[in-house]
Amino acid sequence: MKSLLSFKHGVHPPENKEITSGMKSRRFPFPKEIILPLSQHIGTPAKALVKVGDRVERGDVIAAAEGFISSAVHATAAGTVKSIELWPHPSGAMVPSIRITVDPNSTQMQRPRIVPRWQDVKEEDLSKEIAKAGIVGLGGAAFPSHVKLCPPKDQPIELLIINACECEPYLTSDHRTMLEQPHDVYEGIRIELKALGISRAVIGIECNKPDAIEMMEKTKPDDLDVEIQTLQVKYPQGAEKMLIKAVMDREVPSGGLPSAIGAMVQNVATTANVARVFKTGQPLIERIITVTGRGIRKPGNWVIPFGTKLRDVIEHCGGLTEDAEEIVFGGPMMGQGQANLDVPILKANGGILILSKDECKRQDIMPCIRCGKCLDACPIFLNPQLMGAMAKAERYEEMVEEAHLNDCMLCGCCSYVCPSNIPLSQLFIMSKTQLRKLAAS
Amino acid sequence: MTGNPIFDSALVLGSVGLFFGFLIAMVNKKFQVWEDPRIDDVEELLPSTNCGACGQPGCRAFAEAVVAGSEQPSSCTVMGAEDVADVASYLGVDAGESNKRVARLLCAGGKSQAVQFSDYSGLDTCKAAAAVAGGGKGCNWGCLGLADCEDSCDLDAIYMNDDDLPVVIPELCTACNDCVEACPKDLFELMPIEQKLIVQCKNLLKGDAAEDLCSVACNTCNRCVADSESGVIEMINNLAVINYEMNELTDPKAISRCPTGAIVWVEGQQFKESSMELEKKAV
Numbered sequence: 070m071k072s073l074l075s076f077k078h079g080v081h082p083p084e085n086k087e088i089t090s091g092m093k094s095r096r097f098p099f100p101k102e103i104i105l106p107l108s109q110h111i112g113t114p115a116k117a118l119v120k121v122g123d124r125v126e127r128g129d130v131i132a133a134a135e136g137f138i139s140s141a142v143h144a145t146a147a148g149t150v151k152s153i154e155l156w157p158h159p160s161g162a163m164v165p166s167i168r169i170t171v172d173p174n175s176t177q178m179q180r181p182r183i184v185p186r187w188q189d190v191k192e193e194d195l196s197k198e199i200a201k202a203g204i205v206g207l208g209g210a211a212f213p214s215h216v217k218l219c220p221p222k223d224q225p226i227e228l229l230i231i232n233a234c235e236c237e238p239y240l241t242s243d244h245r246t247m248l249e250q251p252h253d254v255y256e257g258i259r260i261e262l263k264a265l266g267i268s269r270a271v272i273g274i275e276c277n278k279p280d281a282i283e284m285m286e287k288t289k290p291d292d293l294d295v296e297i298q299t300l301q302v303k304y305p306q307g308a309e310k311m312l313i314k315a316v317m318d319r320e321v322p323s324g325g326l327p328s329a330i331g332a333m334v335q336n337v338a339t340t341a342n343v344a345r346v347f348k349t350g351q352p353l354i355e356r357i358i359t360v361t362g363r364g365i366r367k368p369g370n371w372v373i374p375f376g377t378k379l380r381d382v383i384e385h386c387g388g389l390t391e392d393a394e395e396i397v398f399g400g401p402m403m404g405q406g407q408a409n410l411d412v413p414i415l416k417a418n419g420g421i422l423i424l425s426k427d428e429c430k431r432q433d434i435m436p437c438i439r440c441g442k443c444l445d446a447c448p449i450f451l452n453p454q455l456m457g458a459m460a461k462a463e464r465y466e467e468m469v470e471e472a473h474l475n476d477c478m479l480c481g482c483c484s485y486v487c488p489s490n491i492p493l494s495q496l497f498i499m500s501k502t503q504l505r506k507l508a509a510s
Numbered sequence: 511m512t513g514n515p516i517f518d519s520a521l522v523l524g525s526v527g528l529f530f531g532f533l534i535a536m537v538n539k540k541f542q543v544w545e546d547p548r549i550d551d552v553e554e555l556l557p558s559t560n561c562g563a564c565g566q567p568g569c570r571a572f573a574e575a576v577v578a579g580s581e582q583p584s585s586c587t588v589m590g591a592e593d594v595a596d597v598a599s600y601l602g603v604d605a606g607e608s609n610k611r612v613a614r615l616l617c618a619g620g621k622s623q624a625v626q627f628s629d630y631s632g633l634d635t636c637k638a639a640a641a642v643a644g645g646g647k648g649c650n651w652g653c654l655g656l657a658d659c660e661d662s663c664d665l666d667a668i669y670m671n672d673d674d675l676p677v678v679i680p681e682l683c684t685a686c687n688d689c690v691e692a693c694p695k696d697l698f699e700l701m702p703i704e705q706k707l708i709v710q711c712k713n714l715l716k717g718d719a720a721e722d723l724c725s726v727a728c729n730t731c732n733r734c735v736a737d738s739e740s741g742v743i744e745m746i747n748n749l750a751v752i753n754y755e756m757n758e759l760t761d762p763k764a765i766s767r768c769p770t771g772a773i774v775w776v777e778g779q780q781f782k783e784s785s786m787e788l789e790k791k792a793v
Contacts, residue, residue, distance in 0.1 A: 155714060161644030163714070408628040408643035431631055492632055498641045502694075
C-alpha cells in the first residue's frame with residue numbers, strides 16, 4: 070500500500086470522534102434571545118446598521134463591513150433589537166453586541182434575497198457577492214473569505230486545496246458537512262475556482278473518515294478537475310501550512326501567505342456555505358456545530374443559529390453531567406476555554422466541547438528537564454523549550470527575533486507532549502498578547 | 511646572568527614588572543579623564559535602590575545628573591526629606607520641590623466583592639490568566655489577584671491582602687512604574703499623593719449589569735457628579751472620571767452618597783487592613 074501523505078513532526082492525540090461522528094445534524098430550536106457581536110471575524114469590527122426597537126427578519130444585514138478586512142453580520146432570527154451593549158465574547162473580552170429578542174410567533178423564514186446565478190457573475194464580482202453574505206473562514210480563524218479570494222495580483226494561484234482534515238480531536242462538524250452536503254461542497258469548489266480563475270482543486274481528507282471519502286468519491290462530478298487526497302491522521306494536519314506541505318510538498322515562507330507559493334486553502338464548511346449563498350440566497354447565519362465531550366448529557370451535531378447563548382445550547386443538550394469540568398469553544402488542542410455561560414456561539418466556532426473531570430487531568434507544572442520532546446513535536450521546527458524559558462523571563466522581543474515566535478501558530482503540540490506539563494502554548498499566547506500591547510503603546 | 515636560577519628569575523620578572531608598572535603609570539597620567547569627585551560622594555548619599563523612578567537608568571546616573579545640575583535632588587522619590595536636604599547642602603544647590611507620587615489601584619473588587627464565574631487553574635500569573643477567557647472573573651476589567659504586581663515590585667511596597675487585592679504601602683512606593691507595566695489589566699496609575707479622590711473601578715457597564723458583577727463597581731448613578739463642584743467629576747463611558755486638573759476643588763463630600771463605594775477619599779494607604787488581617791495580628 071502506498072504510504073499516505075503528511076508532514077514531519079506533529080502528534081497523535083486520542084481522536085474521540087466516535088462520540089458524535091455517526092450523528093446526523095439536526096436543527097437547533099431558535100432561542101429566546103440572540104447576541105450578535107460586531108466582531109465575529111479577524112479584522113475591523115462591523116458597523117451596526119440597526120437601532121434599538123428595530124424589527125429585523127432572519128437574514129437581514131444588521132451590521133456592515135467596515136474597511137477592507139471586515140465582514141457583515143446578519144440577523145440569525147427574526148425579532149426586535151433590544152439593545153446594543155457590551156457583552157462577553159468567547160475571546161474573554163467585552164465587545165459591543167446587538168441583542169435581539171426573538172419573535173416567538175415568527176415563522177423564521179429567511180427574508181427572500183435576490184442573488185444572481187454564479188455562472189452569470191464576472192470573476193472579480195464573485196467575491197463581492199460572498200462579502201455581502203458575510204462569509205468568513207469556518208475553520209476557526211474566521212478570516213473574511215472575500216478577502217482571501219482576492220489574492221495579490223503578483224502571486225498567481227495554481228491550486229485550490231479544500232481543507233477537510235478536521236484534525237482536532239472530538240470535532241465532527243466538517244465530517245458531517247461532507248456526508249450531508251457533498252453537492253454543496255462541489256458547487257462551492259466550482260464557485261471558488263471561478264473566482265480564482267483556476268481549474269484544479271484537491272480535497273484533503275484524513276484517512277480516519279472513510280465514509281466521508283467514499284461519499285465525496287461517489288458524488289464527484291465528472292467535469293470537475295478535483296482530486297480527493299487521503300492524508301495520514303496526524304495533528305495538526307488541518308493547519309494551512311501543514312496541509313500545503315502534505316499535498317503540494319511546498320513550504321510557505323516565514324511571514325508569507327500561502328499565495329506566495331501558489332496555493333489557496335479553503336475550509337470545506339466555508340466552501341459549502343459559499344454554494345448555499347448562490348443556491349438559496351442564505352447568508353452565513355448558521356452552521357453545523359458539534360456539541361460533544363463526556364461532560365454533556367446528549368452530545369450531537371446541531372445546525373445552530375449564531376448568537377445562541379452557550380447556556381441555551383447546554384440546556385437543550387440535556388445539561389452538564391456531575392463531573393463536567395471545563396468548556397472549550399473549538400477543539401481541545403487549540404480551542405478557547407470559556408468562563409461565562411452567557412457567551413454567544415459565533416461563526417468561527419465549529420465545536421462546543423464539554424470535558425469531564427477524567428478528560429482534563431490537571432497536573433502540577435514541573436521544571437523543564439530539557440528532554441527535547443517539544444522540538445520533535447513542533448510541526449514548524451521551532452524551539453518551544455527555549456521560547457518557554459524566554460516567555461517566563463518576559464524577554465518577548467527576543468522571542469520574535471531569535472526564536473521566531475511569529476511563526477508559531479499555537480497548535481499546542483508542544484504543550485501536549487511536555488512531560489513536565491509546562492503550558493507552553495499558553496505562554497506563547499501570553500507573549501503575543503504582551504507584544505501587541507507593547508506595539509500599541 | 512649570575513647562574514643562580516632563583517636570582518635570575520627574580521631579576522627578569524622584577525624588571526618586566528617595573529616596565530609595565532611604569533607603562534601603566536604613564537597611561538594613567540596621559541589618558542586620565544577627570545571626574546567630579548562629588549559624583550562619588552553624592553552616590554554614597556543616594557539610597558542605591560536603582561529603581562528608575564527618577565527617569566535615570568540608576569542611582570549613579572542620577573548622581574551625575576544632580577552634580578551636573580540637570581536634576582534636582584528632590585527628583586529622587588526614595589529619599590526622605592532629610593536625605594534630600596543633605597544632598598542639596600553638600601552640593602549647595604536648591605533641593606527643589608518634592609512631588610511624592612504613589613501607585614494607586616483602580617479596582618476594589620477582591621474575591622469577596624467581585625463575582626468569579628469559573629476557576630482558573632494553570633500558570634500562576636495574571637498575564638497568563640488574562641489570556642484564558644479573561645481569567646474567569648466576572649468583571650472583565652477587574653484585578654485578577656495573581657500578584658504579578660507584587661512580584662514586579664523590587665521595593666516590597668506591594669503586598670496581597672486577604673481579598674487577593676494588592677495593597678500599596680505609600681511610604682515604600684517610589685512610583686517607579688514597574689507595577690503599572692506588570693498589570694495586564696492596566697489597573698495601576700501613578701498619582702500625586704495629594705490626589706485623594708479616587709474612582710476605584712474601571713467597569714464600563716451600567717446600573718445592575720455592573721453591580722451584578724461586583725459589589726463595589728461604579729454603576730453610573732451620577733450622584734458623585736452632583737455632589738461635587740461642576741466639572742470635577744464627569745461620566746465618560748459609564749464610568750466616573752475625575753478631572754485632576756481641578757484637584758483643589760475635590761472634596762470628601764463627593765463620596766458621601768456613592769451607593770457602592772466605588773469612589774473613595776484616600777489618606778495614605780489605599781486599602782485599609784481587613785478585619786481578618788487585624789484578627790490575625792491580634793492572635
